[in-house]
Amino acid sequence: MADEREIRLKVEDLTLIFGKKKEEALKLLNQGASKSEILKKTKCTVGVNKASFEIKEGEIFVIMGLSGSGKSTLIRCLNRLNDPTAGKVFFKDHDITRDTNKQLLQTRRTEMSMVFQKFGLLPHRTILENAAFGLEIRGENKVEREERAKQALKTVGLEGYEDQLPANLSGGMQQRVGLARALANDSDVLLMDEAFSALDPLIKSDMQDELLQIQNKLHKTIVFITHDLDEAMKVGDRIAIMKDGVVEQIGTAEEILTDPASDYVKAFVEKVDRKTIITAETLMFDRPTIVRFKKDGPKGAIRKMREAGVDVLPVEDDQEKFLGYVWLKDMLKLEKEKAKTIETVLHTEVPSVYKHYKVEEMLPLITGHNHPLAVVDEEGKLIGLVTQTSLIIESTRYSDKEMDKLIDKANEL
Amino acid sequence: MEKILPIGEYIEEGINSLEQNLSFLWRAIDDGISWAVENLNDLFLSIPFIGLLLLIAIAAYYAKAGKKSFTKAGFKNAYGLTVFVILGLLLIYAMGYWEEAIQTTTLVLVSTLIALVFGIPFGIWAAKNNTANAIIRPILDFMQTMPAFVYLIPAIFFFSVGNTPGVIATVIFSLPPSVRLTNLGIRNVPGDVIEAGRAFGANENQILFKIQLPLAMPTILAGINQVILLALSMVVIASMVGAKGLGAIVYQGIQQNDIAKGFESGLGIVVLAMILDRISQSIGSKK
Numbered sequence: 001m002a003d004e005r006e007i008r009l010k011v012e013d014l015t016l017i018f019g020k021k022k023e024e025a026l027k028l029l030n031q032g033a034s035k036s037e038i039l040k041k042t043k044c045t046v047g048v049n050k051a052s053f054e055i056k057e058g059e060i061f062v063i064m065g066l067s068g069s070g071k072s073t074l075i076r077c078l079n080r081l082n083d084p085t086a087g088k089v090f091f092k093d094h095d096i097t098r099d100t101n102k103q104l105l106q107t108r109r110t111e112m113s114m115v116f117q118k119f120g121l122l123p124h125r126t127i128l129e130n131a132a133f134g135l136e137i138r139g140e141n142k143v144e145r146e147e148r149a150k151q152a153l154k155t156v157g158l159e160g161y162e163d164q165l166p167a168n169l170s171g172g173m174q175q176r177v178g179l180a181r182a183l184a185n186d187s188d189v190l191l192m193d194e195a196f197s198a199l200d201p202l203i204k205s206d207m208q209d210e211l212l213q214i215q216n217k218l219h220k221t222i223v224f225i226t227h228d229l230d231e232a233m234k235v236g237d238r239i240a241i242m243k244d245g246v247v248e249q250i251g252t253a254e255e256i257l258t259d260p261a262s263d264y265v266k267a268f269v270e271k272v273d274r275k276t277i278i279t280a281e282t283l284m285f286d287r288p289t290i291v292r293f294k295k296d297g298p299k300g301a302i303r304k305m306r307e308a309g310v311d312v313l314p315v316e317d318d319q320e321k322f323l324g325y326v327w328l329k330d331m332l333k334l335e336k337e338k339a340k341t342i343e344t345v346l347h348t349e350v351p352s353v354y355k356h357y358k359v360e361e362m363l364p365l366i367t368g369h370n371h372p373l374a375v376v377d378e379e380g381k382l383i384g385l386v387t388q389t390s391l392i393i394e395s396t397r398y399s400d401k402e403m404d405k406l407i408d409k410a411n412e413l
Numbered sequence: 414m415e416k417i418l419p420i421g422e423y424i425e426e427g428i429n430s431l432e433q434n435l436s437f438l439w440r441a442i443d444d445g446i447s448w449a450v451e452n453l454n455d456l457f458l459s460i461p462f463i464g465l466l467l468l469i470a471i472a473a474y475y476a477k478a479g480k481k482s483f484t485k486a487g488f489k490n491a492y493g494l495t496v497f498v499i500l501g502l503l504l505i506y507a508m509g510y511w512e513e514a515i516q517t518t519t520l521v522l523v524s525t526l527i528a529l530v531f532g533i534p535f536g537i538w539a540a541k542n543n544t545a546n547a548i549i550r551p552i553l554d555f556m557q558t559m560p561a562f563v564y565l566i567p568a569i570f571f572f573s574v575g576n577t578p579g580v581i582a583t584v585i586f587s588l589p590p591s592v593r594l595t596n597l598g599i600r601n602v603p604g605d606v607i608e609a610g611r612a613f614g615a616n617e618n619q620i621l622f623k624i625q626l627p628l629a630m631p632t633i634l635a636g637i638n639q640v641i642l643l644a645l646s647m648v649v650i651a652s653m654v655g656a657k658g659l660g661a662i663v664y665q666g667i668q669q670n671d672i673a674k675g676f677e678s679g680l681g682i683v684v685l686a687m688i689l690d691r692i693s694q695s696i697g698s699k700k
Contacts, residue, residue, distance in 0.1 A: 117605075118603075
C-alpha cells in the first residue's frame with residue numbers, strides 16, 4: 001500500500017567526508033578502505049558513507065543511531081547545511097546537491113523546514129515572532145505571516161503564549177514553538193533532528209503523541225532523527241539504523257526487531273533500555289472493528305472481517321461490554337447452517353487485560369491462544385486490542401530464548 | 414647606543430609624504446570635524462542651563478526605565494540615576510565649568526560617533542572572516558598600547574593645533590573596544606540559532622541583521638560604553654594639543670601650579686565620566 005505513494009526524498013550514495021583531503025579520502029573509500037584506515041592515511045573523517053534510501057510522501061522516516069553514527073550529519077545533507085562530498089539528494093525530481101546558492105535558499109524557504117534538538121529560537125523575539133521567522137525570511141508581509149504563525153501555534157497547543165519570550169517557556173513548550181515555526185512554513189518536508197531528545201521523558205512522550213496527531217492531519221513527509229529506539233518505534237513508519245556513517249538496515253519496526261540485518265542492529269535492539277516498560281495502552285490499537293452480539297449475525301460478522309482483513313474479531317454486548325471472540329471459520333460454518341445468532345461459537349473463555357498491564361504480564365496470556373488480547377476498562381468495555389505480533393515484538397527485547405519459545409508455541413497452534 | 418634600524422625615521426618620512434600628497438584629504442577631515450564640533454557645541458550652549466539639565470535628566474530616566482517609564486517599577490528603578498545626574502550637573506555648573514563640560518562632552522560625542530562608524534563594521538568583518546580577524550587584532554593591540562600621547566604628534570602635524578587633532582587622536586585611542594566587542598558578541602551567538610536561520614533559508618544579510626546583531630547587541634553596547642569612557646579620558650589628554658574643555662583647565666592647573674583649579678576640573682571630569690558611563694550602561698542593560 002505504501003508503494004502507491006510518490007517518492008518525496010531520494011538519497012543516492014550520499015557520502016560526506018570531513019577534513020582537508022576529501023578527494024583522496026573519497027578515492028580510498030571507493031576502493032573499500034575502512035573508516036579508520038582513511039582517518040590514518042588522510043586525517044579525514046567519514047561522516048556519512050554511501051547512504052541510499054527513498055522516503056515516500058506522508059511517511060515518517062526515522063534515522064536512528066548512537067551519537068557519532070552520522071545521523072545528524074546525514075539529515076543536514078538533505079537541506080545542505082552540510083554539503084555532501086559525493087552522491088545525490090533528490091527532492092521530488094530535482095537534485096538538491098546541484099542547486100545554486102539561490103535555488104538552495106529557495107528550497108530551504110519553501111520545501112523543507114527543520115526542527116532542532118536545541119530548539120534554535122531567537123531569545124529576543126516573542127513566541128509569535130519566532131513562529132513567523134521562516135515566513136519573515138521568505139519575505140511574507142507582517143499580517144499574513146502572523147496570521148499563519150498564530151495558526152501554527154494553535155496547532156501545537158500554544159494559543160495565548162504569543163507575546164511571551166522563549167526564556168519564559170519550559171523546554172517542551174519551546175520545542176512546540178520550534179515545531180510551530182516549521183509548520184508555519186507549510187513545507188512538504190519536515191526535518192526533525194533529535195527534536196525531542198532534550199526533553200523530559202513524560203514531555204517527550206506527549207510530544208511524540210502530538211507529532212503523530214499533527215501528522216494524521218497534515219500528512220507531511222518527516223525525517224526524524226533519534227538515538228532512542230522506543231521513540232523510533234513509536235513515531236516511525238520505517239526506520240533506518242546507522243552505524244559509523246553506514247546505513248545498516250532500513251525497515252519497519254517489526255522487520256528490524258524480528259530480523260536484524262547485522263549483529264550491530266541486533267545488539268542495538270537488545271540494548272534497548274529494559275527499564276522502559278511497555279504497557280497495553282501503548283501497544284493496543286484503539287477503535288478496532290467490533291462484532292455486536294445482538295445485532296450482527298454471521299453474515300454481518302463475515303462482512304466486517306473481510307473489511308478489516310482479519311479472521312478473528314472481538315464481540316461485545318449492547319452495553320459495549322467485551323464478551324469474547326468469533327472466528328471466521330465458525331462464521332462461515334454458521335452461514336451455511338443459516339444460523340441467525342453467533343452465540344454457539346462465541347469463545348468467551350479468553351483473557352482480557354487493563355491498559356496499564358505490562359508486556360511481561362501479557363506474554364503468558366497469549367500462549368495457548370491465537371487471538372489478540374482485549375484491553376478493557378474497569379466496566380469491562382473494550383477500549384482496544386493488542387495483537388500477538390506487537391507483543392512478540394516487545395518480547396524480542398527480552399531475550400532470544402524467550403523469542404524462540406514463543407515462535408515454537410505459535411507454530412504448535 | 415647606535416641605532417641599527419631607524420624605524421622612527423621611516424615612519425616620519427612616510428607621514429611627511431602623506432601630509433604633502435594628501436593635503437586635500439586632511440583639509441576635508443579638518444573641516445568636517447571642526448564643523449561638527451562647533452555646531453554641536455553651539456547647539457548645546459544655545460539651550461539655557463536649566464533646559465539642558467532637564468533634557469539630560471529625562472534622557473537618563475528614559476535610558477534606565479525604558480518602556481516602563483510610566484510605571485512604578487520604572488520609577489523605582491530609575492530615580493536614583495536621575496537624581497545623581499541632576500546633582501552632578503548642578504555641581505559642575507556651581508563650580509563654573511559648565512561651558513567646558515559641554516565642550517568636553519561634544520568632543521566625546523563626536524569622537525565616539527566616528528569611532529563607532531569605523532569600529533562596528535570592522536568588528537562585523539573580523540567576526541565573519543578569520544583572516545580579517547588575524548590582521549585586525551594586532552592593529553588593535555598597537556592602537557591601544559601605544560602611549561596615547563604619541564598620537565598627538567602626527568595629529569598636530571596633519572591638522573595643527575585645535576579640536577581636530579584631539580578628536581583624531583581620541584578616535585584612534587578609543588576605537589578598539591568597539592571592534593573587539595562587536596567581534597566577540599557576534600562570535601558568541603550560539604551556533605544552533607544561526608543554523609536554524611540557515612535551515613529556514615536566511616541569506617548572509619538576514620543572518621547578520623536578524624540574528625547575529627540583535628543577539629550580539631548587549632556586548633556591542635558594552636563596547637560602546639567602553640569607547641565613551643576611553644574617549645573621555647583621551648579628550649582630557651588631547652587638551653595638550655589645543656582641544657577645549659575640562660582637560661584644558663586641568664592643563665592650565667598643571668602649568669600654573671594651581672591646586673584649586675586642578676582639583677575642580679578633575680572633579681568635573683569624574684562626574685561627567687560617571688554620568689556618561691551610567692547612562693550608556695543602562696541603555697545596554699535594559700531589556
